[in-house]
Amino acid sequence: MYGSASEKPSLPRGAGQHVLIVVDAPDVAELLFTTMELAGYRIHMAESGAEAVARLAEQRFDLVVLDLALSDLEGLGRERRPLTHRPPVLFLTRYDSLGELLPEVGLGEQDYVTKPFRVAEVLARAQVLLRGRKPVRRDSELSYRDLVLDDSACQALRAGRALHLTPAEYRLLRHLLVNAHKVLSKEQIGRYVWGDFHGDNAIEQLVSRLRRKVDREAPPLIHTRRGFGYWLGVSSADR
Template sequence: MTHEPRSPRPVTSLGHGAAPLPARGAGQRVLVAVHDPGTHEVLSTTLELAGYRVGTAGSRTEVIARVARHRFDLVVIDVSPPDGNGFPVLRPQDADRPRVLLLIAHEALGSVVHRLGHGVDDYVTKPFRVAEVLARAHVLLRRGGPPRAEPPPGYADLTLDDVTCRARRGERVLDLTPAEYRLLRYLLANAEQVVTKEQICYHVWGEFRGDNAIEKLVSRLRRKVNQQQPALLHTRRGFGYWLGRL
C-alpha cells in the first residue's frame, strides 16, 4: 500500500527524554521505498520529524509509478525490494528527476558504484544509522538544482574510475581490494577533511570493527597511495585520517 506525502508533524522529539531532532527539512517531498516494516516506520517517522513530507512505496514498480505521477525531491530506496527486480532506474538526463539515495549492503556496492553520478546520487551502507541517512538527505537536498552527472572523483594526480573500480596515481594503477577502494573513495569525497575511525567503519563495512581493523586497512592503503610523492594520506592522531596535501 502506498501513501501520499504527509505534512511534517509538529513534534520535536522521538519520546520522553529524547534529544530534539534537528530541523533539517523545509517541507521537501521524500519517497521512502523500504520493504522491512520496522525500518520503513523508523525512517518515515524520523524524516517527518526532521521537516520533510514523506510518501511511501513498497516495490520498484510503485516507485517508478509514483515518481511519474508526483514530484519528489528525494527517493530513499532499499536496493533489495521484495519484488526482486533491483532498484528503479531513474534516468539521469531527466532534469526534474528526484535525487536518489540508496540503502545497500556493503558487499553489494560493486553492483551499483558505477551508477554514482549517473542515476544514483549517494548511498548508505546497511546496517545504517538513521542519523547518517538524515545527514545524507540534508546534503543532497541542500545542493539544489537538477541532478547532474559528476566527473570521476580525484585529487591531485589521484583518480578513481567507478566504471572499472580502478584507482590511479598518475599513470600507475593501484592494486586495491574492495575495502581499500571504498575507503579511498570515502576519503576522496571528504578530501582535506578529517574522518573518524567510526565513520570509516560504517562506510566500509556497515558496522563497527575493533582489533585495529581500521589501522590495518589504512596502513595498507597508505603504502599504495603514498608510494610516490607528495604523500596524500595522513593521520591526525586522536582524531582520524585525511586525504590531501600537507
C-alpha cells in the first residue's frame, strides 16, 4: 500500500546544499526561493546571467537553477571567468526551446524541466542531480535566506551585494544572525559588540546604520521589539 488517497506524497528534500537560483521574474523567483528553502536547501539568488557568472566565479554552489528566459543569456557561454567548481545545472525552459540548453556554458551535469513547471518536479530533478554528491563545505560561513557572513574574509553579503560593514556593524550582525529569531537586549548587544554597555543611544545608532545597509533588499531582516531589544529574521507578515 502507498497510503490512502487523502494522503499527499512527501516532496523530495535537500540536506543543506547551496543552490543558486538565476531567475529575473519576481513571482517565479519567490516561488522557487520559498519552496526550495522549505525543502531544506540554502538558497542564493541572481537576477541575470552576468550576475550568475560572477557568483559562480567567486563562490561554490552545489546546484544552479537557471531560467532560459533570461534576456542576457546570449553570449553567456563565451564568458571566460575561471570556474574552480562546476556544479550541475537544472534548466527551466519552454518545450520549444529544448535545443537551447547552452552546453557551452560548461557547467557540470545538466537536466531540465519545461515551463510551466510543477514545484514537485523541480525538487525531484534537483534531488537526482545532487544524488551521490558531497555538499559544498563552507565552515566559515553563516547564512539566513539571502544574507551570508563569511568569517574567513570578514565579509557580509545580501542577495550577492557586499554590505561594507564596519567592525562593530559586522559583530552586531553576526550576533543577531547566530541568534536568529531570538530577541537580544541592548545590554546583551553592547557587551558582545564592545565588551561593555555603551548606553541605549549608541546601540540605537549602530542598529540604525546596520539596518540601512542590510535591509535595502526586501524583506526586512532586522526588527525592533519595543521595550525588549532587536532580532533578526523574517516576520510572519513577510513569509
